[in-house]
Amino acid sequence: MKKSVVMLLTAALFTTVLLSGCKKEEPVVETAETPVITLEDPEPETKEEPEPEVKEEEEEEEVREGYYRSELTNEWIPEELKNQRPIAAMVDNEVKALDHFGVNDCDIVYEMTNSHANGGITRLMCIIKDWGSIEQLGSIRSVRPTNLQIAPEYGAVVCHDGGPFYIDIFLKNDFVKHFSGTFSRVNNGKSREFTEYILPGDLDKNFKNSGISTEYDQYYQGGSHFKFASEKKPVDLSDNSKAVTAETIALPFEHNKSKLTYDSGSEKYLYSEYGSAHVDGKTKEQTSFKNVILLSAEMQVFDSNGYMMFKTSPVTNRDGYYCTNGKCIPITWTNTDDISYTKYYDTDGNELKINTGHTYIAIIPEDDYPNTVIE
Numbered sequence: 001m002k003k004s005v006v007m008l009l010t011a012a013l014f015t016t017v018l019l020s021g022c023k024k025e026e027p028v029v030e031t032a033e034t035p036v037i038t039l040e041d042p043e044p045e046t047k048e049e050p051e052p053e054v055k056e057e058e059e060e061e062e063v064r065e066g067y068y069r070s071e072l073t074n075e076w077i078p079e080e081l082k083n084q085r086p087i088a089a090m091v092d093n094e095v096k097a098l099d100h101f102g103v104n105d106c107d108i109v110y111e112m113t114n115s116h117a118n119g120g121i122t123r124l125m126c127i128i129k130d131w132g133s134i135e136q137l138g139s140i141r142s143v144r145p146t147n148l149q150i151a152p153e154y155g156a157v158v159c160h161d162g163g164p165f166y167i168d169i170f171l172k173n174d175f176v177k178h179f180s181g182t183f184s185r186v187n188n189g190k191s192r193e194f195t196e197y198i199l200p201g202d203l204d205k206n207f208k209n210s211g212i213s214t215e216y217d218q219y220y221q222g223g224s225h226f227k228f229a230s231e232k233k234p235v236d237l238s239d240n241s242k243a244v245t246a247e248t249i250a251l252p253f254e255h256n257k258s259k260l261t262y263d264s265g266s267e268k269y270l271y272s273e274y275g276s277a278h279v280d281g282k283t284k285e286q287t288s289f290k291n292v293i294l295l296s297a298e299m300q301v302f303d304s305n306g307y308m309m310f311k312t313s314p315v316t317n318r319d320g321y322y323c324t325n326g327k328c329i330p331i332t333w334t335n336t337d338d339i340s341y342t343k344y345y346d347t348d349g350n351e352l353k354i355n356t357g358h359t360y361i362a363i364i365p366e367d368d369y370p371n372t373v374i375e
Helices: 011-016 145-154 165-171 202-210
Strands: 003-008 036-040 067-069 076-078 087-091 108-113 122-128 157-160 177-180 196-198 248-250 259-263 268-273 291-301 308-311 315-324 327-335 343-345 359-365
Touching: 087 145, 108 145, 108 308, 122 145, 145 157, 145 165, 145 308, 157 202, 177 202, 291 327
Parallel strands: 087 157, 108 359, 157 177, 291 359
Antiparallel strands: 003 036, 067 076, 087 122, 108 122, 248 259, 259 268, 291 308, 291 315, 315 327, 327 343
Protein backbone atom coordinates (compact mmCIF):
# COMPACT_ATOMS: atom_id res chain seq x y z
CA MET A 1 0.00 0.00 0.00
CA LYS A 2 1.38 3.45 -0.97
CA LYS A 3 2.08 6.22 1.46
CA SER A 4 0.34 9.54 0.71
CA VAL A 5 0.85 12.75 2.60
CA VAL A 6 2.64 13.65 5.76
CA MET A 7 0.71 16.04 7.93
CA LEU A 8 2.65 18.13 10.38
CA LEU A 9 0.72 19.19 13.44
CA THR A 10 2.30 22.09 15.21
CA ALA A 11 2.17 22.66 18.95
CA ALA A 12 0.13 25.79 18.34
CA LEU A 13 -2.67 23.75 16.83
CA PHE A 14 -3.25 22.07 20.20
CA THR A 15 -4.00 25.40 21.85
CA THR A 16 -6.74 26.37 19.38
CA VAL A 17 -8.73 23.19 18.82
CA LEU A 18 -11.85 23.03 20.98
CA LEU A 19 -14.20 20.16 21.44
CA SER A 20 -17.62 21.04 20.10
CA GLY A 21 -20.20 21.60 22.83
CA CYS A 22 -17.69 21.47 25.71
CA LYS A 23 -17.56 24.27 28.22
CA LYS A 24 -13.97 23.55 29.14
CA GLU A 25 -10.91 23.80 26.90
CA GLU A 26 -8.62 20.80 26.50
CA PRO A 27 -5.27 21.37 28.17
CA VAL A 28 -2.31 22.46 26.05
CA VAL A 29 -0.10 19.51 25.21
CA GLU A 30 3.59 20.35 25.43
CA THR A 31 5.83 18.07 23.34
CA ALA A 32 9.51 18.04 22.68
CA GLU A 33 9.02 17.18 19.03
CA THR A 34 6.39 18.02 16.48
CA PRO A 35 4.15 14.97 16.22
CA VAL A 36 3.90 13.31 12.84
CA ILE A 37 0.83 11.36 11.72
CA THR A 38 1.17 9.26 8.57
CA LEU A 39 -2.01 8.59 6.62
CA GLU A 40 -2.48 5.71 4.25
CA ASP A 41 -4.33 5.72 0.96
CA PRO A 42 -8.03 5.58 1.58
CA GLU A 43 -9.69 2.21 1.21
CA PRO A 44 -13.35 1.31 0.97
CA GLU A 45 -14.90 2.17 4.29
CA THR A 46 -15.94 -0.81 6.31
CA LYS A 47 -18.00 -0.60 9.43
CA GLU A 48 -16.27 -2.23 12.36
CA GLU A 49 -18.51 -4.62 14.24
CA PRO A 50 -18.57 -3.99 18.00
CA GLU A 51 -17.35 -6.65 20.35
CA PRO A 52 -20.27 -8.78 21.53
CA GLU A 53 -21.27 -7.90 25.07
CA VAL A 54 -20.51 -10.69 27.47
CA LYS A 55 -23.49 -11.24 29.70
CA GLU A 56 -23.82 -13.48 32.68
CA GLU A 57 -25.70 -16.55 31.64
CA GLU A 58 -29.25 -16.26 32.82
CA GLU A 59 -30.94 -19.29 34.28
CA GLU A 60 -34.13 -20.23 32.54
CA GLU A 61 -36.96 -19.75 34.99
CA GLU A 62 -38.43 -23.06 36.02
CA VAL A 63 -42.19 -23.36 35.96
CA ARG A 64 -44.25 -25.87 37.93
CA GLU A 65 -47.91 -26.03 37.10
CA GLY A 66 -50.05 -25.14 40.09
CA TYR A 67 -47.10 -23.87 42.15
CA TYR A 68 -45.07 -20.69 42.60
CA ARG A 69 -41.95 -19.71 44.52
CA SER A 70 -42.73 -18.42 48.00
CA GLU A 71 -41.84 -14.80 48.61
CA LEU A 72 -40.60 -15.81 52.07
CA THR A 73 -38.49 -18.91 51.36
CA ASN A 74 -38.25 -19.27 47.56
CA GLU A 75 -39.59 -22.80 47.98
CA TRP A 76 -42.33 -24.16 45.73
CA ILE A 77 -45.76 -23.80 47.35
CA PRO A 78 -49.31 -24.07 45.95
CA GLU A 79 -50.29 -21.19 43.68
CA GLU A 80 -53.58 -20.82 45.55
CA LEU A 81 -51.55 -19.29 48.40
CA LYS A 82 -49.97 -16.58 46.25
CA ASN A 83 -52.17 -13.69 47.41
CA GLN A 84 -52.70 -15.00 50.94
CA ARG A 85 -51.07 -12.85 53.60
CA PRO A 86 -48.99 -14.59 56.29
CA ILE A 87 -49.43 -14.38 60.03
CA ALA A 88 -46.78 -13.43 62.60
CA ALA A 89 -47.33 -15.37 65.82
CA MET A 90 -45.83 -14.22 69.12
CA VAL A 91 -44.46 -17.34 70.81
CA ASP A 92 -43.36 -17.40 74.44
CA ASN A 93 -39.71 -18.38 74.83
CA GLU A 94 -39.54 -18.83 78.60
CA VAL A 95 -38.29 -22.30 79.56
CA LYS A 96 -41.67 -23.00 81.19
CA ALA A 97 -43.32 -22.61 77.79
CA LEU A 98 -41.32 -25.43 76.19
CA ASP A 99 -41.80 -27.56 74.23
CA HIS A 100 -42.95 -25.27 71.42
CA PHE A 101 -45.40 -26.51 68.82
CA GLY A 102 -45.35 -25.56 65.12
CA VAL A 103 -42.24 -23.37 65.10
CA ASN A 104 -40.47 -25.77 62.72
CA ASP A 105 -43.19 -25.18 60.11
CA CYS A 106 -42.73 -21.40 60.08
CA ASP A 107 -40.96 -19.73 57.15
CA ILE A 108 -39.11 -17.05 59.13
CA VAL A 109 -38.42 -17.00 62.85
CA TYR A 110 -37.34 -13.81 64.60
CA GLU A 111 -35.74 -14.00 68.02
CA MET A 112 -35.23 -10.78 69.90
CA THR A 113 -34.73 -9.45 73.39
CA ASN A 114 -38.18 -9.01 74.90
CA SER A 115 -37.12 -7.28 78.11
CA HIS A 116 -34.06 -5.45 79.38
CA ALA A 117 -34.69 -7.21 82.70
CA ASN A 118 -34.56 -10.94 83.51
CA GLY A 119 -31.24 -11.49 81.76
CA GLY A 120 -32.58 -10.17 78.46
CA ILE A 121 -35.22 -12.86 78.01
CA THR A 122 -36.19 -13.33 74.35
CA ARG A 123 -39.43 -13.98 72.49
CA LEU A 124 -40.02 -15.51 69.08
CA MET A 125 -42.05 -14.03 66.24
CA CYS A 126 -42.89 -16.85 63.85
CA ILE A 127 -44.00 -15.90 60.34
CA ILE A 128 -45.88 -18.50 58.32
CA LYS A 129 -47.50 -18.14 54.91
CA ASP A 130 -49.51 -21.37 54.85
CA TRP A 131 -51.33 -20.79 58.14
CA GLY A 132 -54.18 -23.02 57.02
CA SER A 133 -51.89 -26.01 57.56
CA ILE A 134 -51.26 -25.20 61.25
CA GLU A 135 -52.06 -28.07 63.59
CA GLN A 136 -50.84 -26.32 66.74
CA LEU A 137 -48.69 -23.19 67.08
CA GLY A 138 -47.50 -21.59 70.29
CA SER A 139 -47.84 -21.00 73.09
CA ILE A 140 -49.04 -17.49 72.22
CA ARG A 141 -48.01 -14.52 74.37
CA SER A 142 -48.02 -10.71 74.32
CA VAL A 143 -46.58 -8.45 71.66
CA ARG A 144 -44.06 -5.58 71.77
CA PRO A 145 -43.76 -2.42 69.62
CA THR A 146 -40.80 -3.87 67.67
CA ASN A 147 -42.97 -6.69 66.34
CA LEU A 148 -45.61 -4.21 65.22
CA GLN A 149 -42.93 -2.41 63.24
CA ILE A 150 -41.58 -5.53 61.54
CA ALA A 151 -44.72 -7.57 60.75
CA PRO A 152 -46.26 -4.99 58.35
CA GLU A 153 -43.32 -5.27 55.94
CA TYR A 154 -44.43 -8.87 55.38
CA GLY A 155 -48.10 -7.89 55.17
CA ALA A 156 -48.53 -10.22 58.14
CA VAL A 157 -51.32 -10.24 60.72
CA VAL A 158 -49.82 -10.31 64.24
CA CYS A 159 -51.26 -13.02 66.49
CA HIS A 160 -50.74 -12.28 70.19
CA ASP A 161 -52.37 -12.06 73.58
CA GLY A 162 -52.34 -8.42 74.66
CA GLY A 163 -49.28 -6.36 75.49
CA PRO A 164 -48.16 -3.27 77.42
CA PHE A 165 -49.81 0.08 76.74
CA TYR A 166 -46.70 1.07 74.74
CA ILE A 167 -48.17 -0.86 71.80
CA ASP A 168 -51.32 1.28 71.62
CA ILE A 169 -49.89 3.97 69.37
CA PHE A 170 -48.61 1.34 66.93
CA LEU A 171 -51.96 -0.44 66.78
CA LYS A 172 -53.55 2.79 65.51
CA ASN A 173 -51.64 2.54 62.22
CA ASP A 174 -53.87 1.40 59.34
CA PHE A 175 -51.19 -0.97 58.08
CA VAL A 176 -50.97 -2.85 61.40
CA LYS A 177 -53.36 -5.83 61.52
CA HIS A 178 -53.65 -8.09 64.55
CA PHE A 179 -55.66 -10.69 66.46
CA SER A 180 -55.37 -10.65 70.24
CA GLY A 181 -56.39 -13.25 72.83
CA THR A 182 -58.77 -15.07 70.51
CA PHE A 183 -57.12 -18.47 70.29
CA SER A 184 -57.67 -21.88 71.84
CA ARG A 185 -56.74 -23.07 75.31
CA VAL A 186 -54.97 -26.40 75.70
CA ASN A 187 -54.97 -28.35 78.95
CA ASN A 188 -51.24 -29.05 79.14
CA GLY A 189 -50.87 -29.04 82.91
CA LYS A 190 -49.21 -25.61 82.92
CA SER A 191 -50.36 -22.30 84.35
CA ARG A 192 -52.86 -20.40 82.20
CA GLU A 193 -50.30 -18.04 80.65
CA PHE A 194 -48.71 -21.01 78.86
CA THR A 195 -51.89 -22.64 77.53
CA GLU A 196 -52.94 -20.50 74.55
CA TYR A 197 -52.27 -21.93 71.08
CA ILE A 198 -53.40 -21.41 67.50
CA LEU A 199 -55.38 -24.52 66.54
CA PRO A 200 -57.23 -25.41 63.29
CA GLY A 201 -60.17 -23.08 62.71
CA ASP A 202 -58.91 -20.30 64.99
CA LEU A 203 -57.57 -18.13 62.19
CA ASP A 204 -60.55 -18.68 59.89
CA LYS A 205 -62.78 -17.48 62.74
CA ASN A 206 -60.57 -14.46 63.43
CA PHE A 207 -60.43 -13.32 59.82
CA LYS A 208 -64.19 -13.68 59.45
CA ASN A 209 -65.08 -11.90 62.69
CA SER A 210 -62.58 -9.05 62.26
CA GLY A 211 -63.25 -8.28 58.62
CA ILE A 212 -59.51 -8.31 57.97
CA SER A 213 -58.78 -9.67 54.51
CA THR A 214 -56.96 -12.96 54.19
CA GLU A 215 -55.18 -11.48 51.17
CA TYR A 216 -52.49 -8.85 50.91
CA ASP A 217 -53.78 -5.27 51.11
CA GLN A 218 -52.67 -1.99 49.53
CA TYR A 219 -49.76 -1.60 51.93
CA TYR A 220 -47.95 -4.74 50.81
CA GLN A 221 -44.89 -4.06 48.64
CA GLY A 222 -45.17 -7.23 46.50
CA GLY A 223 -42.51 -9.51 45.07
CA SER A 224 -40.00 -11.59 47.02
CA HIS A 225 -39.17 -10.32 50.45
CA PHE A 226 -35.51 -11.34 50.09
CA LYS A 227 -33.21 -11.55 47.10
CA PHE A 228 -32.79 -15.28 46.58
CA ALA A 229 -29.95 -17.04 44.82
CA SER A 230 -30.76 -19.68 42.23
CA GLU A 231 -31.08 -23.18 43.60
CA LYS A 232 -28.80 -24.30 40.77
CA LYS A 233 -26.18 -21.79 41.89
CA PRO A 234 -26.63 -21.30 45.66
CA VAL A 235 -24.73 -18.78 47.76
CA ASP A 236 -21.21 -20.02 48.52
CA LEU A 237 -19.59 -17.64 51.00
CA SER A 238 -16.26 -19.50 50.88
CA ASP A 239 -15.39 -17.39 47.81
CA ASN A 240 -15.71 -14.19 49.84
CA SER A 241 -12.40 -12.89 51.22
CA LYS A 242 -14.18 -11.60 54.34
CA ALA A 243 -15.94 -14.88 55.11
CA VAL A 244 -15.18 -16.69 58.36
CA THR A 245 -16.00 -20.17 59.58
CA ALA A 246 -19.45 -20.31 61.19
CA GLU A 247 -19.98 -23.84 62.44
CA THR A 248 -21.30 -22.57 65.78
CA ILE A 249 -23.08 -19.29 66.48
CA ALA A 250 -23.59 -18.37 70.13
CA LEU A 251 -26.01 -15.49 70.64
CA PRO A 252 -25.44 -13.05 73.53
CA PHE A 253 -28.87 -13.79 75.04
CA GLU A 254 -27.95 -14.39 78.66
CA HIS A 255 -31.31 -15.78 79.74
CA ASN A 256 -31.71 -18.68 77.32
CA LYS A 257 -28.25 -18.82 75.64
CA SER A 258 -29.49 -19.42 72.08
CA LYS A 259 -27.07 -21.33 69.88
CA LEU A 260 -27.00 -22.48 66.26
CA THR A 261 -24.81 -25.36 65.15
CA TYR A 262 -24.11 -26.16 61.51
CA ASP A 263 -25.01 -29.68 60.43
CA SER A 264 -23.11 -30.57 57.25
CA GLY A 265 -25.40 -33.51 56.56
CA SER A 266 -28.56 -31.43 56.21
CA GLU A 267 -26.62 -28.25 55.33
CA LYS A 268 -28.71 -26.39 57.91
CA TYR A 269 -28.22 -24.71 61.27
CA LEU A 270 -29.71 -26.57 64.23
CA TYR A 271 -31.20 -24.37 66.95
CA SER A 272 -30.67 -24.95 70.68
CA GLU A 273 -31.46 -23.01 73.84
CA TYR A 274 -31.34 -23.55 77.60
CA GLY A 275 -28.53 -26.02 76.91
CA SER A 276 -30.71 -28.43 74.89
CA ALA A 277 -31.87 -29.00 71.34
CA HIS A 278 -35.00 -27.01 70.52
CA VAL A 279 -37.52 -29.59 69.33
CA ASP A 280 -41.11 -29.55 68.17
CA GLY A 281 -43.50 -30.75 70.86
CA LYS A 282 -45.24 -33.11 68.43
CA THR A 283 -42.60 -34.38 66.01
CA LYS A 284 -39.61 -34.05 68.40
CA GLU A 285 -37.56 -32.86 65.41
CA GLN A 286 -34.96 -30.18 66.08
CA THR A 287 -35.62 -26.72 64.66
CA SER A 288 -33.33 -25.88 61.74
CA PHE A 289 -32.63 -23.04 59.33
CA LYS A 290 -30.89 -22.62 55.99
CA ASN A 291 -30.15 -18.93 56.53
CA VAL A 292 -29.07 -17.10 59.69
CA ILE A 293 -29.18 -13.30 59.86
CA LEU A 294 -27.90 -11.44 62.92
CA LEU A 295 -28.73 -7.74 63.34
CA SER A 296 -27.33 -5.13 65.70
CA ALA A 297 -30.05 -2.68 66.75
CA GLU A 298 -30.47 0.33 68.97
CA MET A 299 -32.59 -0.42 72.03
CA GLN A 300 -34.93 2.13 73.59
CA VAL A 301 -35.78 1.51 77.25
CA PHE A 302 -39.27 2.59 78.35
CA ASP A 303 -39.25 1.96 82.08
CA SER A 304 -37.71 0.04 84.96
CA ASN A 305 -40.07 -2.92 84.49
CA GLY A 306 -38.13 -4.22 81.51
CA TYR A 307 -40.30 -2.80 78.72
CA MET A 308 -38.33 -1.69 75.68
CA MET A 309 -38.25 -1.72 71.90
CA PHE A 310 -35.71 -1.81 69.11
CA LYS A 311 -35.39 0.88 66.49
CA THR A 312 -35.86 -1.08 63.27
CA SER A 313 -37.12 1.73 61.03
CA PRO A 314 -35.98 4.09 59.77
CA VAL A 315 -32.40 2.84 60.03
CA THR A 316 -29.45 3.05 57.66
CA ASN A 317 -26.35 0.86 57.34
CA ARG A 318 -26.61 -0.95 60.66
CA ASP A 319 -24.18 -3.85 61.25
CA GLY A 320 -25.07 -7.50 60.89
CA TYR A 321 -23.95 -10.97 59.79
CA TYR A 322 -25.23 -13.45 57.25
CA CYS A 323 -24.41 -17.14 57.74
CA THR A 324 -25.16 -20.12 55.52
CA ASN A 325 -23.51 -23.47 54.81
CA GLY A 326 -20.99 -23.09 57.62
CA LYS A 327 -19.65 -19.68 56.55
CA CYS A 328 -20.44 -16.12 57.60
CA ILE A 329 -19.85 -12.60 56.27
CA PRO A 330 -20.46 -9.15 57.74
CA ILE A 331 -23.40 -7.30 56.23
CA THR A 332 -25.27 -4.03 56.66
CA TRP A 333 -29.02 -3.52 56.83
CA THR A 334 -31.35 -0.62 56.08
CA ASN A 335 -35.05 0.04 56.43
CA THR A 336 -36.79 3.24 55.35
CA ASP A 337 -40.22 2.76 57.00
CA ASP A 338 -42.54 0.24 58.61
CA ILE A 339 -44.01 -1.19 55.39
CA SER A 340 -40.85 -1.28 53.27
CA TYR A 341 -38.71 -4.38 53.13
CA THR A 342 -35.59 -4.44 55.23
CA LYS A 343 -32.69 -4.52 52.76
CA TYR A 344 -29.46 -6.38 53.43
CA TYR A 345 -26.14 -5.64 51.71
CA ASP A 346 -22.99 -7.74 51.33
CA THR A 347 -19.35 -6.74 51.75
CA ASP A 348 -19.28 -5.16 48.27
CA GLY A 349 -22.37 -3.06 48.90
CA ASN A 350 -24.58 -5.24 46.69
CA GLU A 351 -27.98 -6.42 47.84
CA LEU A 352 -27.46 -9.65 49.71
CA LYS A 353 -28.52 -12.92 48.12
CA ILE A 354 -29.65 -15.68 50.44
CA ASN A 355 -30.35 -19.35 49.88
CA THR A 356 -33.71 -21.04 49.42
CA GLY A 357 -35.14 -22.24 52.71
CA HIS A 358 -36.21 -21.12 56.18
CA THR A 359 -34.52 -18.12 57.80
CA TYR A 360 -33.66 -17.26 61.40
CA ILE A 361 -33.24 -13.56 62.24
CA ALA A 362 -31.89 -12.39 65.60
CA ILE A 363 -32.23 -8.77 66.69
CA ILE A 364 -29.51 -8.06 69.24
CA PRO A 365 -29.02 -4.97 71.44
CA GLU A 366 -26.07 -3.04 70.02
CA ASP A 367 -24.26 -3.14 73.38
CA ASP A 368 -24.46 -6.95 73.45
CA TYR A 369 -23.82 -7.47 69.74
CA PRO A 370 -19.97 -7.58 70.06
CA ASN A 371 -20.39 -10.55 72.42
CA THR A 372 -21.82 -12.71 69.61
CA VAL A 373 -19.44 -15.65 69.10
CA ILE A 374 -19.05 -17.11 65.60
CA GLU A 375 -16.59 -19.99 65.25
